[in-house]
Amino acid sequence: xxxxxxxxxxxxxxxxxxxxxASTERExxxxxxxxxxxxxxxxxxxxxxxAALGEVGPADFFSQNLTHTKGPAxxxxxxxxxWQRGFELxxxxxxxxxxxxxxxxxx
Numbered sequence: 001x002x003x004x005x006x007x008x009x010x011x012x013x014x015x016x017x018x019x020x021x022a023s024t025e026r027e028x029x030x031x032x033x034x035x036x037x038x039x040x041x042x043x044x045x046x047x048x049x050x051a052a053l054g055e056v057g058p059a060d061f062f063s064q065n066l067t068h069t070k071g072p073a074x075x076x077x078x079x080x081x082x083w084q085r086g087f088e089l090x091x092x093x094x095x096x097x098x099x100x101x102x103x104x105x106x107x
Contacts, residue, residue: 001035001067012035015031015034019031062078062079063079066078
């Protein structure tokens with residue numbers, strides 16, 4: 001991810017630029033660790049906001065926040081196949097509280 005296209009997050013993009021310009025492996029390793037920590041913090045915050053709002057489903061969350069890291073799709077958004085979009089992890093009751101999707105109420 002560090003070597004790929006710049007992310008839309010300015011803080012992460014700044015680290016990417018520094019990583020590409022680094023002259024030693026030690027410097028690159030330290031920048032990679034910093035990038036990983038900031039990325040994890042940012043993703044956790046995005047998850048918290050999405051869960052609190054209850055507006056983003058799994059398919060939308062994945063495509064908006066995750067990218068493939070290996071293979072021919074590396075660097076591209078993680079997009080669900082049409083058949084995967086039909087899965088529901090939870091529904092909302094009349095008060096807006098999340099409840100497991102059908103058949104999972106007891107788990």
